[in-house]
Amino acid sequence: MRVSLVKKIVGVYGYPIGHTLSPLFQNAAFKELGLNFIYLPFLVKPKDLKKAIEAVKALNMVGVNITVPYKRAVLPYLDELSPEASKIGAVNTIHHYRGKLIGYNTDGEGFINSLKEEGNFEPEGKNVYLLGAGGAAYGIAFSLIKAGIKSLALTNRTKEKGELLLKHLKKFSPQGCILRFIEFNKRNSATLLKEIDLLVNATSVGMNSDDPLLINFEIFSREIFVYDIVYNKDKKTRLIEAAEERKFPYLEGEKMLIYQGAISFEIWTKRKAPIEVMKRAIKEKNAKVSYGW
Ligand SMILES: NC(=O)c1ccc[n+]([C@@H]2O[C@H](COP(=O)([O-])OP(=O)(O)OC[C@H]3O[C@@H](n4cnc5c(N)ncnc54)[C@H](OP(=O)(O)O)[C@@H]3O)[C@@H](O)[C@H]2O)c1
Known part of the structure; x- marks a missing residue:
C-alpha cells in the first residue's frame, strides 16, 4: 500500500489491540472498491483515551472502531449518539462527520446478522x-x-x-x-x-x-x-x-467481527461492504498477522 497517497484514515482503538483482525478485512474491502482509505490499529492506554478521541478530530480522521475495554468509556467524549447507540449505552464505531463525533453501535446488529446468515439460527x-x-x-x-x-x-x-x-x-x-x-x-x-x-x-x-x-x-x-x-x-x-x-453447532467471533465491521465500513464510506472479500481476507491471512504488541 502506498501510504503517502492515502487520504482517509480509520482505525481501531483498544487496550490490548494486538489481537485485532479488523485491519486485515477492512483494508481488503477498501482495496476491492478502490477507496482511498487506510485502517490502522492503535494501542490506546486508559489515561490517553480522551486525547485519542480528540485526535480523531485533530487529525481529521474519518472515524474509528472502539474495542475492549472502552465501548462505554468513550460516551462522554462524543458529540452525538445514534438512536440505537443511545439506547444500548455503548459505542463501537465513531464517525467524524461535519465536525462532530457521532457514536454508533454495530455490535448487536452484526451479531444478529451473523447468527442468522452464518449460523442459520x-x-x-x-x-x-x-x-x-x-x-x-x-x-x-x-x-x-x-x-x-x-x-x-x-x-x-x-x-x-x-x-x-x-x-x-x-x-x-x-x-x-x-x-x-x-x-x-x-x-x-x-x-x-x-x-x-x-x-x-x-x-x-x-x-x-x-x-x-x-x-x-x-x-x-x-x-x-x-x-x-x-x-x-x-x-x-x-x-x-x-x-x-x-x-x-457454533459460531466463532470472527463471524461477528466481519458483520459488525461491514456496518462500520458502510457508515464511513457510504458504500456497500463487500462481505465475501472481507471473509476471504480473514481466511487467507489469519494467523499470519502480528503487530508486535
Ligand atoms: N467478534 C467481535 O466482533 C467482537 C466484538 C466485540 C467484542 N468482542 C470480544 O468480546 C470480548 C469482550 O469485549 P468488551 O468490549 O465487552 O470488553 P469489556 O467491556 O472489557 O468487558 C469484558 C467482560 O469480560 C468479563 N471478564 C473479563 N475477565 C474475566 C474473567 N477472568 N472471568 C470472568 N469474566 C471476565 C468482564 O467481567 P467484569 O465486569 O467482572 O470485569 C466483562 O463482563 C473481548 O474479547 C472482545 O475482543 C468481539
Missing part, C-alpha cells in the same frame, strides 16, 4: 444465556431482545455490572421477554443450562489460550447453539472446543 422465541456485561454484551443483549427472544439469563463476574446491564435492558425490553441475573458462582446451575437454546460468551475469557472454560458442558442434556464472540488468531477458544466435542 433464528433467535425469535429462544432462551438465551449471556456471559458478560461489558461493552459488547450491551449491544448483543439489546439486539437479541429486539429480535424477539423469549428469555435472557445474564451472568457476570462483577455482580454490580451485571445488575446494571439488567436494569438498563429492563428500560426498553418489550413485555414478554423474561430477563434475569444469575450470580456468577451459580452460573452452572443445571436447571438453567437445561432450558437454554443459545449460549453467548461476551466476556473476554478466551482471548488467552490458557483461559478457563466458564461453563460445564457435562450438564447440557440436549443440543444448544454456542456463539463465542471472542476470536483468537492462533487457535479455537476452549468454549468452541467444548462445543465441537459435544457436536453442538
Whole structure:
C-alpha cells in the first residue's frame, strides 16, 4: 500500500489491540472498491483515551472502531449518539462527520446478522444465556431482545455490572421477554443450562489460550447453539472446543467481527461492504498477522 497517497484514515482503538483482525478485512474491502482509505490499529492506554478521541478530530480522521475495554468509556467524549447507540449505552464505531463525533453501535446488529446468515439460527422465541456485561454484551443483549427472544439469563463476574446491564435492558425490553441475573458462582446451575437454546460468551475469557472454560458442558442434556464472540488468531477458544466435542453447532467471533465491521465500513464510506472479500481476507491471512504488541 502506498501510504503517502492515502487520504482517509480509520482505525481501531483498544487496550490490548494486538489481537485485532479488523485491519486485515477492512483494508481488503477498501482495496476491492478502490477507496482511498487506510485502517490502522492503535494501542490506546486508559489515561490517553480522551486525547485519542480528540485526535480523531485533530487529525481529521474519518472515524474509528472502539474495542475492549472502552465501548462505554468513550460516551462522554462524543458529540452525538445514534438512536440505537443511545439506547444500548455503548459505542463501537465513531464517525467524524461535519465536525462532530457521532457514536454508533454495530455490535448487536452484526451479531444478529451473523447468527442468522452464518449460523442459520433464528433467535425469535429462544432462551438465551449471556456471559458478560461489558461493552459488547450491551449491544448483543439489546439486539437479541429486539429480535424477539423469549428469555435472557445474564451472568457476570462483577455482580454490580451485571445488575446494571439488567436494569438498563429492563428500560426498553418489550413485555414478554423474561430477563434475569444469575450470580456468577451459580452460573452452572443445571436447571438453567437445561432450558437454554443459545449460549453467548461476551466476556473476554478466551482471548488467552490458557483461559478457563466458564461453563460445564457435562450438564447440557440436549443440543444448544454456542456463539463465542471472542476470536483468537492462533487457535479455537476452549468454549468452541467444548462445543465441537459435544457436536453442538457454533459460531466463532470472527463471524461477528466481519458483520459488525461491514456496518462500520458502510457508515464511513457510504458504500456497500463487500462481505465475501472481507471473509476471504480473514481466511487467507489469519494467523499470519502480528503487530508486535
Ligand atoms: N467478534 C467481535 O466482533 C467482537 C466484538 C466485540 C467484542 N468482542 C470480544 O468480546 C470480548 C469482550 O469485549 P468488551 O468490549 O465487552 O470488553 P469489556 O467491556 O472489557 O468487558 C469484558 C467482560 O469480560 C468479563 N471478564 C473479563 N475477565 C474475566 C474473567 N477472568 N472471568 C470472568 N469474566 C471476565 C468482564 O467481567 P467484569 O465486569 O467482572 O470485569 C466483562 O463482563 C473481548 O474479547 C472482545 O475482543 C468481539
